[in-house]
Amino acid sequence: MEARAPRGTSDILPGEARLWQEIEATVRDVMRVYGYGEIRTPVFEYTELFARGVGETTDIVEKQMYTFEDRGGRSLTLRPEGTAPVVRAFVQHRLHGEGLPQKLWYCQPMFRYERPQAGRARQFHQFGAEAIGSLDPALDVEMIAIPIEVYKRLGIRGFEVLVNSIGCPVCRPAYRERLKAYLAQRIDRLCPTCRARFERNPLRVLDCKEEGCREATAGAPAAWDYLCDECGLHFESVQRVLAVLGIAYRLDGRLVRGLDYYTKTVFEIVTDGLGAQGTLAAGGRYDGLAAELGGGDYPAVGFAGGMERAVLALKAAGREEGKAQGRPDVFVVRLGERAWNEGIALAQRLREHGVAAQIEYAAELGKARSMKAQMKVAGRSGARLAVIAGDDELSRGTVALRRMDDGTQWEVPVERLVDAVKEQLGGGGRLA
């Protein structure tokens, strides 16, 4: 048997992990400046949470969940998305008592049984934010501004912001009926999936990627023409704040999203640079979810962006993977039996003082590497300095320090080694 990771999952190897770290650090700092606190929820939840929260008729709940029974006979599901778990935590821990809105962010793995392709995986990762307990349209726009800021800082460009409003339980039924009447006249032109959606979830027909369905629904009525006063006012306010912040956007009446909890604003940030999976981030308002989960009336809004897609976009923007191993500051070369062991302690002491120190390891048990072999590895490692520890010098309490760029070499007392190395490296950890 050849050992392989399961279909739809991938290993993130050290070179690519550097890109992930950069994206994560950027997300962390953008969330800091916007005032969000990090939340980490369990990888699995009771299945009921997603069935109720995301919606029984959604693709996610109908066919994409990793659901299993544990040994106690409870039905559990690997988290397919982050919003329902965060709202569950908000309700469970009564976070409303800590002030409203609660502004929370996360960066976590998600699991969906989907057909894998570039930018679509079965285990994938999302960074996202949820602001719970406010109906302010400024927060809807914040959820668009945050991912934009992340992409801008990373140098990812060429994306478009699509915005729609799908109304609320007051006004959506009328729109739904109007849309159904429109679709009923074209039902023969719809794909089998959309014909099935027609009764249960007609809005999703607008979201279908099939050419025939897109043509049949090209002139479909948009929800914004059917909004109640409150939703209409909210939609106008969102657009006003978008204008105030100078965020370019396009209204898209076909944007309906695949999760049932949305109310009012929905949006996506899309790019055509990534092929079929071009949605970098998406989100919207979900004013009824906390109540649906038994938590009372807390209007909320959020977004999530795909980490894998951010990595792809970063690469498309010309960024390369990092080197698998970071460049050490110092390479400790050891000469003689005593030095072979004591050199390990020197490297250790440098590391304790924040200096990246590397040594060459034995290829054979009980045999030291030759000076020449060690110097070769030291040269290839990119280290700026070599510490050369020999038995004779150690017995005098000194080691040699060598600049790798020009070969200058001098002796320093062992107890001054850390200071001497730091003097050479300067504040930035590199040669001054």
Ligand code: HAM
């Ligand atoms: P979503 O549209 O299902 O929304 O996912 C958000 C983003 O996650 C997508 O735009 C995409 O970048 C990424 N994504 C989704 N599925 C996959 C996959 N199979 N492989 C790779 N990336 C994927 C949500 O999940 C909502 N919880 C967003 C939200 C938060 N709404 C309000 N708050």
